[in-house]
Amino acid sequence: MLSKRLIACLDVREGRLAKSVRFVDTRDIGDPVEKAREYYEDGLDELVFYDITASSDKRRILLEFVEAVAAEVFIPLSVGGGVRSVADATDLRLAGAEKINVNSAAVQRPELIAECAHAIGAQNVVLSMDVLRVPACSATPSGYEIVINGGRTRMGIDALEWALRGEALGAGELVVNSIDADGTREGYELTLTRMIADAVRIPVIASGGAGVPEHLHEVLTDGHADAALVASMVHFGDYTCSGLKRYLDSQGVKMRMRW
C-alpha cells in the first residue's frame, strides 16, 4: 500500500527562504536550494515551494530557482504562488516542477483549475486552500471559510464546498492549510482536515500548525490526511526529515524508510 508522505514547504521570497508566522511576519532563514538538497538527502518525500512575492517582475527569479532545485533534487517538486494562467503553470513545469499549486487565482476564477488540468494533467494540479474557522452560517455551513491573499481577504465561500468544487473541476490533490493553526506549532486543524479528506476522493495534504512529531501522527491517523506538510519544524533545525519519519514509522504509520 501507499506510504504516507512527509512534505516540506519552503516559502521563497526573491530566491531566499522565508517563514511566516500566522501569515504576516516573515523572516529570512537561508538558501532554499541548499535546504532542498539537505531535505532530499535526508529522506523527504516531496518538496513544495511557495513563492510569496510572486509579483510578475520577479517570475524569472522563481523559474531560475526552480531549475536549480530540479537539477539536484530527484523527488516530486510542487510549486505555487501567483499562478494565474496556463502559461504560468507551463513555465513552471518546464523549469522542473511536477505539480503546480493554484490558490487565490483559482478562487477568483475557478476555471483556472480546469484549464490547468487539461494542459498539464489533473494529477499535477494541486489546489491549495487557505481556510479560516468561522461561526457556521448559511454561506459557510461547514464553519470554515476560504480566504485569499495570504489570509487577508475573506471570500464568503464555504471551505468544504470549495474542496468538492475543486475536485470536480479537476484538481488532483488538495492542500488544506489552516490559517488559525499556521505558524502556531500547536498542531494541525484535525477537524477541518478530516472533514475534507472524508469528503473527497483525491489526496489531502494537511498544512499549518505542526510543532512536534505527535502532531504529524495525529493528522495522518485521526485527521485522515495522506500527507503532512511541515515547515518551521525542519527549517529551524528542531527536527530532521529522517527523524520525523523514523518516529512515524515507530508509531506504525507506513512511511518510505529507505532513500
Add this chain to the structure above:
Amino acid sequence: MARTVIVDYDAGNLRSVQRACSEVGLDADIAAEPAAVARADRIIFPGVGQAASAMRTLRRTGLDEALRHAIAAGTPILGICLGLQISLDYSEEGDTACLGLIPGRVRRFAFDDPRLKVPHMGWNEVRVVHPHPVLAGIRPGDEFYFVHAYYPDPDTREAVLAVADYEHEFCCALGVRNYVGVQFHTEKSGRVGLDLIARFARWDGRDQRDREAAC
C-alpha cells in the same frame, strides 16, 4: 559515440528524465525525429498524459515505426509510465490500440472501496519477482514514486519483473528481450530510481533468460 535518445512525442515534461540521466552520467538527447530514434543506441521512452492522444502523435510523426524498428534491432529500451503503457497492445484508456511492442493490455484500477483513491499516487514498495539486470540492486522495502490510474497487464507471467500492491497486486515493471518498462517515475524516486537509470545505462539489452537460452 553511443547515442541515448529520450523520445519526445509531446507527452509531458522530458527534462526531468534528462536531468536524472545527467545526474548518473548518462548523456541523453531529447529527440522528436523518427530517424534519430531509429538510429539511437539506447532509448528512453517516457511520457505522462493520455494514451489515445499519445498514440495519435506517435502515428502522425512516424515515431511508432521508429520504435518498432528499434525493438526489432535489439536496441535497449526503457519505457516509463505512459511510455510503458502504450508499448503494450491495447489500453482501456480511451479504448486505444497501442504500439504492440509487448504482448498485453493496460487496465484501469477499479475498486469497490470508494476510499481507495485513483490515481494511485505516492510512494509504494516495488517487489522484484523476476531477476533482471536493470532491476538488480532493488532491495525489499525500496519504494518508488507512482502517479497513474492504469496499469500494465502483460500476456505472459514471465514478462512480469516486479509488482506493487494497491488493493491488489499489479505489474509495475516488465521486461521482454531488449525492452524493460517501469510504471513508476524512476526519475523522481530518489537514489533508488537514479540507480535504476544508471543500470539501464550499462545494460546490453539482454536479460538473464536470453543468456540461459543461449547456453
